[in-house]
Amino acid sequence: MEALNSNKWVGGIFCDLTKAFDYVNHKILLSKLEFYCITGKAKNLIKSYLNDRYQRVRIKNTYSNNHFSEWEKVKQGVPQGSVLGPLFFLLYINDLPGIINGTHIPKPTIFVDNTNYYPSENFSF
Secondary structure, X not given: OOOOOOOOOOOOEEEEOOOHHHHOOHHHHHHHHHHOOOOHHHXXXXXXXXXXXXXXXXXXXXXXXXXXXXXXEEOOOOOOOOOHXXXXXXXXXXXXXXXXXXXXXXXXXXXXXXXXXXXXXXXOO
């Protein structure tokens, strides 16, 4: 409680990565999987899960027929709504605190696509 009553300012930087799951680079993710010793058949299975996927958008209208966009190849990102999507994203950004820790910026706290920094009293911008 001493810190709460010391009349010091408390600040934080809060980063929310918009559409973060959509911007995961497949090549970088696969190389990070190798770093975590996911190789061979397991890596090839994940590679086939990520590559050569197609998606389209359905617009559902209660007053008329459904409308669909054209099928487009997915070139990056992880499948959303899947169990593996959040896991792949966490593996993708897992080294972020270590990279930032080598700089003058304090170590961040990461939760899925949110990154928070809480500077110490010795930190200045």
